[in-house]
Amino acid sequence: MLRRIPATLAVTALAASLAGCGGGEEPAAPAAAGGVELIQSGQLTTCTQVPYEPFQFREGDRIVGFDVEIVDLVATRIGVPQQIVETPFDNIQSGLALNSGLCDLGAAAMTITEERDQNLDFSDPYFDATQALLVPPGSDIAGVEQLTGRRLGVQSGTTGQDYATDNIAGAEQVVFEDIGLLLTAVQTGTVDAAINDNAPLLDYANKNPGFTVTEEFDTGEEYGLAVRTGNTALIEQINGALADARADGTYDALFEKWFGTTPPADN
CATH class of the missing domain: 3.40.190.10 (Periplasmic binding protein-like II)
Structure with missing residues (x-):
């Protein structure tokens, strides 16, 4: 089960992380499998905004959806569980949440754009x-x-x-x-x-x-998963998880589960 951090706590955490980043220092980042540095040891922290059905939304006491299960593949690959932090979309797409150290990864059905790419690093596309x-x-x-x-x-x-x-x-x-x-x-x-x-x-x-x-x-x-600028180790793990999921049929199965159809040939 994925635990959810309320938006109010996310805002508090963001403020704290911003205060701790004075003088250009980057937040502490314990290393995980594949050389990935994590904001908090032992978990892959994901910023997202709910609801955005069927990508991420509440179902009882859980947050579920297509994006959630895609990120679970990344978390499994690096050997840690996923932890979701509810975050305003503007703070994700602007790069604020990621570059301040609130989360490791942004997954919010987010289109890759030139403007966003100036403040974030994106994975390979995973949805059209x-x-x-x-x-x-x-x-x-x-x-x-x-x-x-x-x-x-x-x-x-x-x-x-x-x-x-x-x-x-x-x-x-x-x-x-x-x-x-x-x-x-x-x-x-x-x-x-x-x-x-x-x-x-x-x-x-x-x-x-x-x-x-x-x-x-x-x-x-095209949607991409986002990380803070320069986090190439995590991008490599994300892209590896996406490639494996496409190759072994996992991506198609998740797409059909959440959208009720097989993905288009060019997706």
Whole structure:
């Protein structure tokens, strides 16, 4: 079972780690298998934000999902259990959580971008994604053309927010910290539509009759697992675990478990 550290403790830990990094010193990092230096000895500490179903979400007292099981493969490879720290997505994608020593690895259905790559090191891609538009039951919004003068919900710090800013003119953008708040806003009518990655929006629409993904935008995105800049030993272990999982069928089995289908040939 994976134990969960509440967000309030994560923030406290982040503040403490920042205070301990004065003078350019890096946090202590005990070595594990494969020469990997860990923030805390005996565990692989993962920063993620929940909910982001089916990648990471709560199921009873556990956090489960596709990303969680992918990182479990890495943890097994280096011989330690995974420990999850709930962290705001902005702190993960900006590099703050990783480079300050809050966690070893970031796994948050995170697209590899040039901007993020300046502050983080990414693994080989493990998932292909696009952006999508979700509308509630009875909506007359069939695509971006109908968004002029409407309220469009986006998640802070995401490529969905970037896409909306760059490509959807005329909509009033309403920003939410996480996808749970974003989807609640669509449910309650606080916003008229939402844009985010296709997988969580399709998952939500499949589980909530009447909600519809009306349009997808081929943005050619790829997800990667992230580590602090320069942590090449951990990147090598992550890439090794991903390669082994693809070769022995584990990746395909996990994909089918969480998405209900086999992965596309080019995924």
